[in-house]
Amino acid sequence: MSGLIHPDAVLSIVTGQLHDPSLCPACAAIRKRLGAEGTVILFWGDLALSHGFTGILTVSIPLGPDYGGGSISVLHCNGGKLETILATVSGGRATYSLSSLSPLAALAQAPRTGGEDDIPKTGDTGCRWLWWLLLGLSGLGLLILAGLNWQKRARDS
Numbered sequence: 001m002s003g004l005i006h007p008d009a010v011l012s013i014v015t016g017q018l019h020d021p022s023l024c025p026a027c028a029a030i031r032k033r034l035g036a037e038g039t040v041i042l043f044w045g046d047l048a049l050s051h052g053f054t055g056i057l058t059v060s061i062p063l064g065p066d067y068g069g070g071s072i073s074v075l076h077c078n079g080g081k082l083e084t085i086l087a088t089v090s091g092g093r094a095t096y097s098l099s100s101l102s103p104l105a106a107l108a109q110a111p112r113t114g115g116e117d118d119i120p121k122t123g124d125t126g127c128r129w130l131w132w133l134l135l136g137l138s139g140l141g142l143l144i145l146a147g148l149n150w151q152k153r154a155r156d157s
């Protein structure tokens, strides 16, 4: 993560948490996408910093060295409005910019099952197991980021 972040800020991640779908139309839409066929969930949950930030926050999720290129979709609840951000992947990392931290889901399009000629040739499809591996790696990466922040905070105080 980079951007103008308060030095004492701690990143907290609550995996699998979105707003109440009956109260937030954007999170209801995200939930719907999570359940859609052919969608691979890389991450979904609530990101928050203990202190605010200004400007645009750049979030980088490590996907592992095997993931060469392409892009993933990031659905972001921005105060109840759904934002769809296309995150580019390069050097094994997906990078995207956010203007606020709130519930979001990082999604990729899975190869369709059922017919082998059915697979869309978009260049960013991969094996299913690979995506599950990436899911683990991206979660781990976020945890590492959070841990680093926490350590920094502990050292500074």
Ligand SMILES: [Zn+2]
Binding pocket: 018, 019, 024, 025, 026, 027, 077, 078, 079, 080, 103
């Ligand atoms: Zn929401």
